[in-house]
Amino acid sequence: MTDNFDAPTLGPHAARQGPVDTMIEVRGLTKRYRDHVAVENISFDVAPGEIVGFLGPNGAGKSTTMRILSGYMPATAGEVKVAGIDVFEDPIGVKRRIGYLPEIPPVYLDMTVRGYLGFVAGIKGVARREAKVEIERVAGLAGVDHILPRLIRNISKGYRQRVGLAQSLLKSPDVLILDEPTVGLDPIQIEQVRKLIKDLGASGKHTIILSTHILSEVKATCQRIIMVAQGRIVADASLEDLEKEHDAPLEQIFAKLAVS
Amino acid sequence: MRNIFLIAKKELSIYFTTVIGYTGFGAYAFLMGLVFVTTVNKYQQFTQFYVAQQQPSLLERLNFNDVIITPMLSTGLWMFLFFVPFLTMRLFAEEKQSRTFELLMTTPITSLQMVLGKFLGVGAMILSLTAIPLVFPVILHVYGTSSGPGSPVEWLPVLSGTLTVLMLGLVFCAMGLLISSLTESQIVAAVMTFAALLLAFVLPMIASRIEGDWRTAIEYLSPMSHVQRGLQGRVLLADLVYFGSSIFILLFMTLRVVESHRWR
Numbered sequence: 001m002t003d004n005f006d007a008p009t010l011g012p013h014a015a016r017q018g019p020v021d022t023m024i025e026v027r028g029l030t031k032r033y034r035d036h037v038a039v040e041n042i043s044f045d046v047a048p049g050e051i052v053g054f055l056g057p058n059g060a061g062k063s064t065t066m067r068i069l070s071g072y073m074p075a076t077a078g079e080v081k082v083a084g085i086d087v088f089e090d091p092i093g094v095k096r097r098i099g100y101l102p103e104i105p106p107v108y109l110d111m112t113v114r115g116y117l118g119f120v121a122g123i124k125g126v127a128r129r130e131a132k133v134e135i136e137r138v139a140g141l142a143g144v145d146h147i148l149p150r151l152i153r154n155i156s157k158g159y160r161q162r163v164g165l166a167q168s169l170l171k172s173p174d175v176l177i178l179d180e181p182t183v184g185l186d187p188i189q190i191e192q193v194r195k196l197i198k199d200l201g202a203s204g205k206h207t208i209i210l211s212t213h214i215l216s217e218v219k220a221t222c223q224r225i226i227m228v229a230q231g232r233i234v235a236d237a238s239l240e241d242l243e244k245e246h247d248a249p250l251e252q253i254f255a256k257l258a259v260s
Numbered sequence: 261m262r263n264i265f266l267i268a269k270k271e272l273s274i275y276f277t278t279v280i281g282y283t284g285f286g287a288y289a290f291l292m293g294l295v296f297v298t299t300v301n302k303y304q305q306f307t308q309f310y311v312a313q314q315q316p317s318l319l320e321r322l323n324f325n326d327v328i329i330t331p332m333l334s335t336g337l338w339m340f341l342f343f344v345p346f347l348t349m350r351l352f353a354e355e356k357q358s359r360t361f362e363l364l365m366t367t368p369i370t371s372l373q374m375v376l377g378k379f380l381g382v383g384a385m386i387l388s389l390t391a392i393p394l395v396f397p398v399i400l401h402v403y404g405t406s407s408g409p410g411s412p413v414e415w416l417p418v419l420s421g422t423l424t425v426l427m428l429g430l431v432f433c434a435m436g437l438l439i440s441s442l443t444e445s446q447i448v449a450a451v452m453t454f455a456a457l458l459l460a461f462v463l464p465m466i467a468s469r470i471e472g473d474w475r476t477a478i479e480y481l482s483p484m485s486h487v488q489r490g491l492q493g494r495v496l497l498a499d500l501v502y503f504g505s506s507i508f509i510l511l512f513m514t515l516r517v518v519e520s521h522r523w524r
Contacts, residue, residue: 070366074522091522095368106363108270110277122266123369151277167363 022081023048023175023207024069029078031064038064040231042078046209048174051201053222054211057258061231062211063103066179069209070100083174096125099173103180105164109153113144113163116152120167134170141200142166143192157184165193169200176200178210182217194220215250225250229258263369267377271351272384280347284385288343289392295335296396299328324400325414330491333421336393337487340432341461345453347385348436349446351378352518356444361521371518375511379437386429390422417493424490427503431483432457434510441517460484 024046031039039061046052054062067073069080071091080087082094108116117135126134139145142162147155152163161184168176181197182190198221200206212218218225218239225242227235234257235242239250246253275281306327310319355361364374397418404412435456440449463482467475479485483506486499 067362072362072365092368092370095366098366100363100366102359102362102366104359104362106358106360108274108360109358110274111270115273119266119270120363120367123263123364123367125368 021048022046023050023083024209025079025081025084026065026069027079029065029068029080030076031061031068031073032076037231039068039075042228042231042233044226044233044236046207048207049201049204050224051197051208051222052210052224052226053218054209054226054228055213055215055218055254056211056228057213060228060258062213062228063179065228066100066177066209066211067102070098070102070177071095072100072102097174099168099170099176101164101168101176101178101181103183105160106167107152107160107163110151112149112151113139113155114148116163117148117166117170121170124171126171138166138169141169141196143189158186158189161185162189162193165196172205174205174207176206176208176210178208180212181210182212182214190217197221215254219250227254227257234258263373264377264380267369267374268380268384271378271381274350275347275381275385280350281385284343284346285389285392288339288389291339292332292336292393292396295332296328296393299332299335302331303327323414324397324404324412325417325493328400329397329413329418330421330493332393332396333425334487334491337425337428337484338461340429341454341457343389344386344429344432344436344457345450347382348433348440348453349450350440351382351437352441353443353446353449357446365521371515371522375437375515375518379434379511382433382437383430386433387426390426390429393425394418394422414493420493420495421491423495424487424499427490427500428483428487431503431506431510432460434507434514435460438510438514438517441514 022045024044026045027043029039029042030037042061042065054065056062064073068075069082069087071087071094074088083097085093085097087094108119111119114135117139118131121131121134122128135148136145139148142165144159144162144166147159152160155163161181165178165181168178178197182193185193194217197208197210201208201221201223210217210221222239224238225235226233235253237245242253243250246256248256275284303322303324306322307319310316310322352361355364397413397415401411401413406412436449436453439452439456440446443449443452460483463478464484467478467482470478480502483503486502489496490499
């Protein structure tokens with residue numbers, strides 16, 4: 001049962017039927033902080049409309065990868081392309097096409113939910129007369145439409161997380177990068193957010209890449225799993241393929257690969 | 261251009277959702293009022309003294325501009341030492357502390373738009389602050405009596421003085437913005453800005469203790485040696501160039517600091 005763990009399809013260059021048209025293209029991505037290597041030589045492709053789960057234990061390099069994809073920080077080495085645009089050559093072009101939810105929701109505590117979403121809509125280039133409709137659309141999707149007039153300082157952590165999610169949906173970006181989108185939510189909200197992610201993926205308009213260390217989350221939302229541990233990709237396959245290949249449930253594969 | 265206004269609008273909206281705006285304006289108006297009352301008292305004392313001494317020639321030369329308005333604006337400059345750090349400390353430090361900096365860095369907005377927008381926002385606050393003391397010349401105009409025909413207040417020196425105060429305030433704001441971009445802590449930003457502004461105030465005193473070229477250089481660099489002429493009613497192009505180029509250099513340095521975050 002455990003013999004299969006050394007199967008040749010595993011590792012950073014795990015064989016995968018690469019689609020012709022790729023939305024996210026990552027080649028040899030490496031990030032070093034002084035002498036600490038956070039991400040080492042990661043490569044993968046994401047097809048348009050795919051929902052990919054970035055799974056790994058804390059400190060595996062998930063957030064670092066997300067931050068590089070979103071153009072927040074540069075890589076030490078490697079190449080990242082979003083919708084064919086290089087993140088290092090045309091960061092603004094990439095930023096026009098992504099919606100990004102960082103690990104800690106980037107909200108201004110001293111703004112109202114409506115004011116905040118209006119501000120982000122503005123800097124994302126939503127036209128002034130379409131802003132109201134767009135804000136109500138994303139607020140409805142994220143389930144914060146009933147708290148629009150409230151000050152963010154006065155709403156709960158779960159709501160702040162959802163305001164952050166609403167912000168990432170503004171202007172329907174091609175690519176959604178969600179860093180631990182369900183952290184801090186209660187079980188009902190988690191269910192709602194997972195359903196939202198699935199629906200967004202099913203609409204076919206968004207390519208979604210989300211990071212998490214919760215197994216049930218990838219099971220519930222993602223078509224494909226990229227497992228990372230200590231800055232390297234240890235597995236990259238669909239859930240069924242992964243379980244078939246290892247002949248074990250995801251929990252065991254994760255436990256095995258994460259420590260290896 | 262729209263992005264610059266959006267950032268400025270956001271900064272202003274935060275100043276007035278929190279107590280920063282109201283306490284700032286309230287405290288500034290109150291303190292300037294105290295300064296005004298003090299200078300008016302001094303004017304009365306002068307008048308009584310000259311009348312008692314029977315010196316009509318000196319009494320004739322006594323005027324609102326020289327005895328009340330210029331000293332009031334000049335004393336008011338010291339207020340910036342507290343009010344500018346109070347306004348600028350949060351500009352970048354808070355963004356970094358609350359992680360909203362990550363939002364700005366991942367939306368299609370350039371570092372230049374960010375810096376200019378924030379400067380515009382805090383600049384609007386300083387503009388409103390420096391407009392407050394204009395009430396006092398108006399009071400003098402309404403209640404004061406002129407020895408000759410026309411207003412007892414000469415308005416051009418009042419405006420040039422206010423313009424000078426505004427320019428100095430903007431230089432200080434650019435300084436505060438730069439320091440705020442260097443740290444994640446608002447307290448550190450406030451203390452460092454206070455220290456930097458205090459240094460600006462004492463530079464002429466330092467200069468007076470040394471001789472030669474160094475003295476000339478330090479005197480030129482000190483913003484305080486560029487305000488005296490403006491306060492007395494003489495706006496010189498040289499002073500305006502000094503203020504403009506100081507703001508430009510400080511904003512340029514801020515821009516480089518913000519951009520450097522993209523390459524860390």
